[in-house]
Amino acid sequence: MTDMMTILAQTTDTAEALRQTDPSMMTQMVLILLAAAFTENILLTRFLGMCPFLAVSRNLRSATGMGLAVVFVTTGTVFLNSLLYYKVLVPIQAAGVPIPAESLKLILFIVIIAAFVQFMEMLIERISLKLYVALGIFLPLITVNCAILGASLFMVNKDLTNAESLVYGFGAGLGWCIAIILMAGIREKLKKAKIPAGLEGPGITLIITGIMALTFIIFQGMIQT
Amino acid sequence: MPPANSNQAELSPGRAAIAQLWHENPIFRQVLGICSALAVTNRMFNTLLMCGGLIWATTMSSLTVSLLRNYTPQRVRIMVSVLIIAVYVIVVDITMRAFFPDIHRDIAAYVGLIITNCIVLGRLEAFASKNPTLPSVADGFGAGLGYSFVLMLVAVVRELLGFGTLFGFDLGGFTGWWTGNNYQWVIMIMPPGAFFVLAVVVWVMRGYALRKEAAAEGGK
Numbered sequence: 001m002t003d004m005m006t007i008l009a010q011t012t013d014t015a016e017a018l019r020q021t022d023p024s025m026m027t028q029m030v031l032i033l034l035a036a037a038f039t040e041n042i043l044l045t046r047f048l049g050m051c052p053f054l055a056v057s058r059n060l061r062s063a064t065g066m067g068l069a070v071v072f073v074t075t076g077t078v079f080l081n082s083l084l085y086y087k088v089l090v091p092i093q094a095a096g097v098p099i100p101a102e103s104l105k106l107i108l109f110i111v112i113i114a115a116f117v118q119f120m121e122m123l124i125e126r127i128s129l130k131l132y133v134a135l136g137i138f139l140p141l142i143t144v145n146c147a148i149l150g151a152s153l154f155m156v157n158k159d160l161t162n163a164e165s166l167v168y169g170f171g172a173g174l175g176w177c178i179a180i181i182l183m184a185g186i187r188e189k190l191k192k193a194k195i196p197a198g199l200e201g202p203g204i205t206l207i208i209t210g211i212m213a214l215t216f217i218i219f220q221g222m223i224q225t
Numbered sequence: 226m227p228p229a230n231s232n233q234a235e236l237s238p239g240r241a242a243i244a245q246l247w248h249e250n251p252i253f254r255q256v257l258g259i260c261s262a263l264a265v266t267n268r269m270f271n272t273l274l275m276c277g278g279l280i281w282a283t284t285m286s287s288l289t290v291s292l293l294r295n296y297t298p299q300r301v302r303i304m305v306s307v308l309i310i311a312v313y314v315i316v317v318d319i320t321m322r323a324f325f326p327d328i329h330r331d332i333a334a335y336v337g338l339i340i341t342n343c344i345v346l347g348r349l350e351a352f353a354s355k356n357p358t359l360p361s362v363a364d365g366f367g368a369g370l371g372y373s374f375v376l377m378l379v380a381v382v383r384e385l386l387g388f389g390t391l392f393g394f395d396l397g398g399f400t401g402w403w404t405g406n407n408y409q410w411v412i413m414i415m416p417p418g419a420f421f422v423l424a425v426v427v428w429v430m431r432g433y434a435l436r437k438e439a440a441a442e443g444g445k
Contacts, residue, residue, distance in 0.1 A: 045416045050259035051343045102322075103315045106337050110307055146260050146341040153334040198432025202256045203424050210420030217415070 029167050032160075036171025039220050042147050043179040044213040046154070049147030053180055054205055063184030067177030071170065073120070073142050074151045077113045078169025081152040082162050084108060109152045117142055147176050182212065241352070241360045242367030251344045251368050252375040253430040258344035261335050262376050263419040269392045271332055272380035274325060278317040278336055280369030283345050285313045287353040287365030294354050306349045307340065314339045344368055375426060382422050387413030 042048050049070070056066045089101040089108070121139045125132045142148060151172040155165045186208055195204050251257045258279075265275040286309050290297075297305050318336050321329045329336070339345065348368045353361040384390060387410055412418045 047260045047263035047416065047419065048338070050263065051257060054256055054259065100319075103318060106315055106318070106340060107308065107311045110311060110340055114304060114307070146338045149341050150260075150334060150338055153337050157334060196428075196432070197435055198430075199424075199428045202253075202259075203428040203431065206259075206420050206424035206427065210417045210424065213417040213420055214412075217417070 029164070032164055032167050033171040033174075036168050037175035037178065038216065041175040041179060041213075041216050042151060042154075042172045043176050044209065044216045046150060048150035049145050049176055052145050053176075053183065053209075054202055057180050057183040057187055057205070060181070060184045060188055063180045067180045069139055069142055070145065070147060070180075071173035071177050073113075073117060073139075074148055074173035074176075075166065075170040076120070077109075077116050077148055078151050078155050078172070079162070079166040080112055080116060081105075081109050082155055082160065082165035084112060085156060086162060105153075105156065109149060113148055113152070147172070179212065183208065238360045238363035241364040242370070245348075245364055245367030246371045246374070247434075250371040250375065250430070251347070252372055253427045254434070256427075257347055258342050258372055259423070261338060261342060262372070262379065263416070263423060264335050265332050266376055266380040266419060266422075267383050267387060267414045269377070269380045269384050271328055272376050274321060274328060275332060275335065276369070276373035276376055278314070278321070279339055279342065279344070279372060280366065281317060282310060282313045282339050282342075283348055283365040283369040284362055285365075286310045286345060286349060287361045288358060290349045290353040291356060291358045291361035294356075297354070302354060303346075303350075306346060306354070310345050310349075311340050344372055375430075378426055379419070379422050382426075383413050383418060386410050387418065 036042070040046065043050070043053060052066060057063050085101070085105055089099070089105065093099055093101045117139055121132075124139075151169055154172075155168055158168070160168055183205070187205065190204065190208075199207075245251070248254065252259070252262055261275060261279075265271050286306070289309050290306055293305070293309075314337065317339070318329075318333070321336060322333075345365075348365050352364045356364070381391070384392075410418075413422070
């Protein structure tokens with residue numbers, strides 16, 4: 001029993017352990033990035049963003065588009081939410097105004113995410129029509145991708161600074177992006193395979209994801225001090 | 226988002242709830258809300274709390290959205306729905322923090338994520354925003370119940386095989402035998418186990434449903 005608890009505990013507190021053991025700023029940032037993308041892969045170990053993962057991973061092209069859009073939006077929103085939480089909400093609460101920062105963050109984060117996606121859509125349309133067409137359909141889908149809100153909530157749980165949360169957001173998005181691209185590659189090959197009717201679609205995808213999660217556990221030993 | 230079902234408009238409250246429970250089950254028919262189905266299912270009690278939270282959130286937000294359906298402008302309805310869900314989720318969050326602080330620490334992020342749980346938003350979009358209050362409440366309640374029953378199934382398997390317990394209770398001889406000699410099936414508690422167990426549950430249920438449908442068509 002205790003073995004299991006330590007394994008579970010190790011997977012959750014990597015960032016915290018890193019900060020205490022490694023004083024160098026740059027190494028720390030790289031490690032946060034790698035931890036977010038691999039050892040704590042937001043999809044394979046946190047199970048976030050499963051719905052679009054199952055729905056959009058049928059072919060490589062759209063999976064790549066969706067993956068890139070997620071990287072983009074998590075990086076932006078985790079950073080913005082971190083600013084909002086640590087520079088606005090927490091100081092206001094510390095000044096003695098009785099606002100429930102813990103509960104209020106849920107509403108504020110989701111509003112920020114929705115606004116960010118809307119704003120990005122308009123901005124990208126103006127700046128680069130090519131990118132807009134490539135990301136176009138995936139951007140609105142992102143508001144309901146729980147990986148985005150999840151990344152922001154974990155950012156608060158982990159007590160990251162603003163700069164660290166920028167790196168964390170990018171890493172989390174990157175991890176999701178890698179996972180969906182890998183999955184799409186496998187599913188394209190899978191089209192020729194014979195699969196029992198009941199297992200087709202979500203069933204087989206979940207099993208492959210399970211095997212993928214197993215392989216990602218290997219990374220856990222790599223980032224430890 | 227699930228496809229809007231055209232014949233749902235004429236459903237009675239009871240029928241709406243039952244449809245959500247089995248024929249349109251959010252998890253294995255529509256494949257929605259998988260994230261939390263995987264994350265909170267390694268202990269049955271955590272799962273039970275999460276299910277309670279989700280049933281409350283779908284039922285109450287269905288009620289609210291359905292009451293407001295004639296006053297909400299089409300263009301902002303998703304934003305309105307999300308905010309309504311957020312309010313009910315915050316209620317769950319605060320209640321859970323007050324009564325179960327230990328468990329809340331483990332699953333706090335996933336409770337917050339009920340806001341973006343596609344089951345809730347899906348039901349609001351596909352049903353509650355177009356239908357009268359009573360069927361909407363039944364539909365939301367049914368969706369929550371359908372989700373809960375699959376989740377509890379997954380949780381029973383994972384806790385029994387992983388920890389050898391049920392609801393944290395020691396099962397006497399079984400627990401000792403299962404976890405004896407320092408042998409534990411760690412994989413069941415860790416992420417990959419969640420994927421495998423859910424895959425098998427989805428496989429069995431879909432297989433059964435497909436066979437029944439085939440038999441029904443053959444009968445005609």
